[in-house]
Amino acid sequence: MTMGNDRVDAVFAALADPTRRRLLGRLSQQQSATATELAAAEPVSRQAIVKHLRSLDEAGLVTPSRSGREVRYALTPEPLEDAVGWMATVGAQWDRRLARLRGRLEAGH
Protein backbone atom coordinates (compact mmCIF):
# COMPACT_ATOMS: atom_id res chain seq x y z
CA MET A 1 0.00 0.00 0.00
CA THR A 2 1.37 3.40 -0.90
CA MET A 3 0.21 6.37 1.08
CA GLY A 4 1.44 9.93 0.80
CA ASN A 5 1.95 11.25 4.31
CA ASP A 6 -0.34 14.21 4.04
CA ARG A 7 -2.57 12.88 1.32
CA VAL A 8 -4.54 10.48 3.48
CA ASP A 9 -4.97 13.28 6.04
CA ALA A 10 -6.25 15.53 3.25
CA VAL A 11 -8.70 12.84 2.12
CA PHE A 12 -10.10 12.44 5.63
CA ALA A 13 -10.36 16.20 6.09
CA ALA A 14 -12.16 16.46 2.75
CA LEU A 15 -14.62 13.72 3.69
CA ALA A 16 -15.39 15.30 7.06
CA ASP A 17 -17.69 17.86 5.42
CA PRO A 18 -21.24 16.86 4.38
CA THR A 19 -21.36 19.26 1.42
CA ARG A 20 -18.14 17.80 0.04
CA ARG A 21 -19.46 14.27 0.50
CA ARG A 22 -22.60 15.25 -1.45
CA LEU A 23 -20.46 16.75 -4.22
CA LEU A 24 -18.50 13.49 -4.47
CA GLY A 25 -21.78 11.59 -4.63
CA ARG A 26 -23.04 13.82 -7.45
CA LEU A 27 -19.75 13.51 -9.35
CA SER A 28 -19.89 9.73 -9.02
CA GLN A 29 -23.10 9.82 -11.07
CA GLN A 30 -21.80 11.83 -13.99
CA GLN A 31 -18.60 12.11 -15.95
CA SER A 32 -17.90 15.70 -14.94
CA ALA A 33 -19.62 18.89 -13.81
CA THR A 34 -18.90 22.58 -13.42
CA ALA A 35 -19.10 24.45 -10.11
CA THR A 36 -22.18 26.24 -11.43
CA GLU A 37 -23.95 22.97 -12.22
CA LEU A 38 -23.07 21.57 -8.83
CA ALA A 39 -24.13 24.75 -7.00
CA ALA A 40 -27.59 24.62 -8.59
CA ALA A 41 -28.61 21.74 -6.31
CA GLU A 42 -26.90 23.00 -3.15
CA PRO A 43 -28.18 25.57 -0.66
CA VAL A 44 -24.84 27.38 -0.69
CA SER A 45 -23.26 29.87 -3.10
CA ARG A 46 -21.28 28.96 -6.18
CA GLN A 47 -18.30 30.56 -4.49
CA ALA A 48 -18.64 28.15 -1.55
CA ILE A 49 -18.85 25.23 -3.98
CA VAL A 50 -15.66 26.40 -5.69
CA LYS A 51 -13.92 26.41 -2.31
CA HIS A 52 -15.14 22.89 -1.54
CA LEU A 53 -13.99 21.72 -4.98
CA ARG A 54 -10.56 23.18 -4.25
CA SER A 55 -10.35 21.11 -1.03
CA LEU A 56 -11.39 18.02 -2.94
CA ASP A 57 -8.79 18.80 -5.61
CA GLU A 58 -6.06 19.17 -2.96
CA ALA A 59 -7.04 15.77 -1.59
CA GLY A 60 -6.80 14.35 -5.12
CA LEU A 61 -10.47 13.34 -5.07
CA VAL A 62 -11.47 15.48 -8.05
CA THR A 63 -9.52 16.62 -11.08
CA PRO A 64 -10.33 19.91 -12.80
CA SER A 65 -10.01 20.30 -16.54
CA ARG A 66 -10.54 23.45 -18.51
CA SER A 67 -12.77 23.35 -21.55
CA GLY A 68 -13.19 26.76 -23.12
CA ARG A 69 -14.26 29.23 -20.45
CA GLU A 70 -15.46 26.63 -17.99
CA VAL A 71 -13.69 24.33 -15.58
CA ARG A 72 -15.16 20.85 -15.34
CA TYR A 73 -14.52 18.60 -12.35
CA ALA A 74 -14.33 14.82 -12.54
CA LEU A 75 -14.20 12.33 -9.68
CA THR A 76 -10.82 10.60 -9.15
CA PRO A 77 -11.57 8.08 -6.41
CA GLU A 78 -8.12 6.43 -6.04
CA PRO A 79 -7.18 8.34 -2.84
CA LEU A 80 -10.29 6.90 -1.17
CA GLU A 81 -8.75 3.46 -1.51
CA ASP A 82 -5.60 4.68 0.29
CA ALA A 83 -7.70 6.08 3.12
CA VAL A 84 -9.77 2.92 3.46
CA GLY A 85 -6.58 0.87 3.28
CA TRP A 86 -5.08 2.86 6.15
CA MET A 87 -8.15 2.23 8.31
CA ALA A 88 -8.14 -1.50 7.50
CA THR A 89 -4.42 -1.90 8.21
CA VAL A 90 -4.42 0.07 11.45
CA GLY A 91 -7.65 -1.58 12.61
CA ALA A 92 -6.21 -5.07 12.02
CA GLN A 93 -3.07 -4.14 13.98
CA TRP A 94 -5.10 -3.02 16.98
CA ASP A 95 -7.29 -6.14 16.79
CA ARG A 96 -4.17 -8.31 17.12
CA ARG A 97 -2.66 -6.15 19.87
CA LEU A 98 -5.86 -5.97 21.91
CA ALA A 99 -6.29 -9.74 21.61
CA ARG A 100 -2.81 -10.15 23.10
CA LEU A 101 -3.66 -7.70 25.89
CA ARG A 102 -6.79 -9.68 26.72
CA GLY A 103 -4.87 -12.96 26.67
CA ARG A 104 -2.26 -11.50 28.96
CA LEU A 105 -4.83 -10.23 31.46
CA GLU A 106 -6.68 -13.57 31.35
CA ALA A 107 -3.41 -15.29 32.23
CA GLY A 108 -3.21 -12.99 35.23
CA HIS A 109 -0.12 -11.01 34.29
Next chain:
Amino acid sequence: MDPDAVTREVDLPAGPDEVWRSVTESEDLGDWLEADVELDARPGGAGSFRFADGEVRRALVRDVDPGRRLAFTWWPLTGADVGRATTVTITIEPSEAGSRLRLVESPRARTRARATAVA
Protein backbone atom coordinates in the same frame (compact mmCIF):
# COMPACT_ATOMS: atom_id res chain seq x y z
CA MET B 1 -16.79 11.25 16.91
CA ASP B 2 -14.47 11.26 13.91
CA PRO B 3 -15.91 9.51 10.86
CA ASP B 4 -12.37 8.70 9.81
CA ALA B 5 -10.90 7.26 13.00
CA VAL B 6 -10.17 3.64 13.75
CA THR B 7 -12.16 2.75 16.86
CA ARG B 8 -12.03 -0.43 18.92
CA GLU B 9 -13.81 -1.33 22.15
CA VAL B 10 -12.96 -4.41 24.20
CA ASP B 11 -14.01 -5.82 27.55
CA LEU B 12 -11.05 -6.97 29.58
CA PRO B 13 -10.94 -9.39 32.51
CA ALA B 14 -9.09 -7.06 34.88
CA GLY B 15 -9.86 -3.96 36.88
CA PRO B 16 -9.14 -0.47 35.53
CA ASP B 17 -6.00 -0.09 37.65
CA GLU B 18 -4.42 -3.21 36.19
CA VAL B 19 -5.44 -2.23 32.66
CA TRP B 20 -4.04 1.24 33.25
CA ARG B 21 -0.68 -0.30 34.16
CA SER B 22 -0.82 -2.39 30.98
CA VAL B 23 -1.15 0.72 28.84
CA THR B 24 1.21 3.05 30.69
CA GLU B 25 4.06 0.92 32.08
CA SER B 26 6.65 0.60 29.32
CA GLU B 27 7.39 -3.08 29.86
CA ASP B 28 3.71 -4.12 30.15
CA LEU B 29 2.76 -2.02 27.13
CA GLY B 30 5.62 -3.47 25.09
CA ASP B 31 4.47 -6.97 25.93
CA TRP B 32 1.13 -6.72 24.15
CA LEU B 33 2.27 -4.29 21.45
CA GLU B 34 5.15 -6.69 20.74
CA ALA B 35 7.59 -3.80 20.78
CA ASP B 36 10.43 -2.39 22.82
CA VAL B 37 8.69 0.52 24.49
CA GLU B 38 9.90 3.47 26.47
CA LEU B 39 7.02 5.70 27.46
CA ASP B 40 6.91 8.58 29.88
CA ALA B 41 3.15 8.57 30.50
CA ARG B 42 2.88 12.16 31.65
CA PRO B 43 1.56 15.14 29.66
CA GLY B 44 4.40 16.24 27.38
CA GLY B 45 6.25 12.98 28.01
CA ALA B 46 8.14 11.28 25.21
CA GLY B 47 7.73 7.76 23.91
CA SER B 48 9.67 5.42 21.69
CA PHE B 49 8.46 2.18 20.15
CA ARG B 50 10.54 -0.38 18.28
CA PHE B 51 8.33 -3.04 16.73
CA ALA B 52 9.29 -6.60 15.85
CA ASP B 53 8.92 -5.84 12.12
CA GLY B 54 11.57 -3.12 12.41
CA GLU B 55 9.23 -0.13 12.51
CA VAL B 56 10.34 2.60 14.88
CA ARG B 57 7.93 5.21 16.22
CA ARG B 58 8.30 8.26 18.41
CA ALA B 59 5.47 9.57 20.53
CA LEU B 60 4.43 12.64 22.47
CA VAL B 61 1.99 12.21 25.34
CA ARG B 62 -0.91 14.64 24.93
CA ASP B 63 -3.26 13.95 27.75
CA VAL B 64 -3.29 11.84 30.90
CA ASP B 65 -6.15 11.25 33.30
CA PRO B 66 -4.63 8.59 35.58
CA GLY B 67 -6.54 5.33 35.52
CA ARG B 68 -8.94 6.64 32.89
CA ARG B 69 -7.46 8.21 29.79
CA LEU B 70 -4.17 8.29 27.90
CA ALA B 71 -3.70 10.15 24.63
CA PHE B 72 -0.54 10.33 22.60
CA THR B 73 0.46 11.40 19.11
CA TRP B 74 2.90 9.07 17.42
CA TRP B 75 4.69 8.94 14.10
CA PRO B 76 6.94 6.41 12.37
CA LEU B 77 10.60 7.18 11.75
CA THR B 78 10.85 4.33 9.25
CA GLY B 79 8.87 2.73 6.45
CA ALA B 80 6.39 4.01 3.85
CA ASP B 81 4.46 6.16 6.33
CA VAL B 82 7.47 7.95 7.80
CA GLY B 83 6.50 11.13 9.62
CA ARG B 84 2.78 10.44 9.35
CA ALA B 85 1.45 11.43 12.77
CA THR B 86 -1.72 9.99 14.23
CA THR B 87 -3.23 10.33 17.67
CA VAL B 88 -4.14 7.35 19.84
CA THR B 89 -6.62 7.88 22.66
CA ILE B 90 -7.22 5.07 25.13
CA THR B 91 -10.00 5.34 27.69
CA ILE B 92 -10.71 2.82 30.42
CA GLU B 93 -13.82 2.45 32.52
CA PRO B 94 -15.04 -0.21 34.94
CA SER B 95 -17.38 -2.80 33.42
CA GLU B 96 -19.08 -6.02 34.48
CA ALA B 97 -16.22 -8.06 33.00
CA GLY B 98 -13.63 -5.88 34.73
CA SER B 99 -12.86 -3.00 32.40
CA ARG B 100 -13.95 -1.67 29.10
CA LEU B 101 -11.13 -0.26 26.99
CA ARG B 102 -11.91 2.04 24.11
CA LEU B 103 -9.16 2.88 21.65
CA VAL B 104 -9.35 5.52 18.94
CA GLU B 105 -6.56 6.15 16.44
CA SER B 106 -7.23 9.28 14.45
CA PRO B 107 -5.21 10.49 11.46
CA ARG B 108 -6.00 14.08 12.27
CA ALA B 109 -3.22 14.55 14.78
CA ARG B 110 -3.23 18.33 14.78
CA THR B 111 -6.98 18.71 15.07
CA ARG B 112 -7.16 16.17 17.83
CA ALA B 113 -4.27 17.68 19.73
CA ARG B 114 -5.96 21.05 19.64
CA ALA B 115 -9.27 19.57 20.77
CA THR B 116 -7.50 17.87 23.65
CA ALA B 117 -5.75 21.08 24.62
CA VAL B 118 -9.06 22.96 24.68
CA ALA B 119 -10.84 20.20 26.61
